[in-house]
Amino acid sequence: MTIPSLLALVAGLYLIILVRYLVVAGASSLLLHWMQPGRPRPIPARRGDRRRDVRLSLQSGLVFAVTGALLLAAQAGGHTRLYAEPLRYGWWYLGLSYLLVLVLQDAYFYGLHRLCHRRWLYRWCHQGHHHSRRPTPWTSFAFDPAEAVLQALFLVVVVLMLPLHTITLLAILTTMTIWAVVNHLGLERLPIAFPHHWLGRWFIGPAHHAIHHQRHDRHFGLYFTFWDKLLGSEDPGFAATWCVDRSGCAVVLPDSRGGAGYVDETLRAPSL
Numbered sequence: 001m002t003i004p005s006l007l008a009l010v011a012g013l014y015l016i017i018l019v020r021y022l023v024v025a026g027a028s029s030l031l032l033h034w035m036q037p038g039r040p041r042p043i044p045a046r047r048g049d050r051r052r053d054v055r056l057s058l059q060s061g062l063v064f065a066v067t068g069a070l071l072l073a074a075q076a077g078g079h080t081r082l083y084a085e086p087l088r089y090g091w092w093y094l095g096l097s098y099l100l101v102l103v104l105q106d107a108y109f110y111g112l113h114r115l116c117h118r119r120w121l122y123r124w125c126h127q128g129h130h131h132s133r134r135p136t137p138w139t140s141f142a143f144d145p146a147e148a149v150l151q152a153l154f155l156v157v158v159v160l161m162l163p164l165h166t167i168t169l170l171a172i173l174t175t176m177t178i179w180a181v182v183n184h185l186g187l188e189r190l191p192i193a194f195p196h197h198w199l200g201r202w203f204i205g206p207a208h209h210a211i212h213h214q215r216h217d218r219h220f221g222l223y224f225t226f227w228d229k230l231l232g233s234e235d236p237g238f239a240a241t242w243c244v245d246r247s248g249c250a251v252v253l254p255d256s257r258g259g260a261g262y263v264d265e266t267l268r269a270p271s272l
């Protein structure tokens with residue numbers, strides 16, 4: 001592939017990534033205000049938070065576009081394990097490979113995320129994402145360039161090592177996008193019982209991740225809670241919490257540190 005065609009590919013992918021970000025984050029922000037009128041609205045983000053989140057997302061979008069273009073160039077040269085015939089490994093493999101990549105990505109993200117919270121790495125690769133203590137959908141792709149590179153690296157390795165159908169890859173990218181936005185809705189917008197349901201408690205949702213933006217030593221996972229449970233980084237009170245205002249409230253969290261603590265007003269029902 002020539003340099004001009006590679007640059008054209010980067011530009012095209014960047015445009016797609018930007019439009020996807022603007023549409024998904026913008027639509028989610030609007031829905032937060034239009035839907036579920038009985039539930040509390042998030043306290044508006046601090047002045048400048050949204051602008052900074054968008055700026056970081058534009059930067060990380062460029063990293064993802066360059067990575068995507070390089071992968072497509074590698075695909076054109078026959079260097080990836082992407083395939084087009086759905087039956088090459090059987091129908092069952094389409095679903096299995098989808099789940100496998102999500103589980104692997106969750107494990108990678110957990111380890112990387114925890115590492116990025118080490119003092120010597122934090123400023124370099126993760127501080128940008130945490131400027132917003134009250135996440136919004138605009139925070140979902142707000143990464144420092146170094147963190148964006150480290151995140152993109154995962155899919156590069158996967159596509160080079162694991163046979164993946166192109167539709168499976170698109171399904172994974174779509175899941176990543178939607179999940180990232182849902183995790184940054186700020187308040188619990190899923191059914192109130194979700195974090196306590198026998199199945200729901202294994203999935204990360206808005207309240208789970210909102211706590212991470214309040215307390216940096218808790219809740220590092222991406223899709224599933226099992227790494228946080230297994231390695232002791234899930235707030236011990238999280239699974240035992242429930243809503244105190246059934247007219248529509250966020251999950252209200254007890255303070256596991258024994259004080260009035262980290263329960264943030266964004267996680268409180270207005271009546272509290």
Ligand SMILES: [Zn+2]
Nearest residue numbers: 113126130212
């Ligand atoms: Zn973090």
Ligand SMILES: [Zn+2]
Nearest residue numbers: 129135184209
């Ligand atoms: Zn976040």
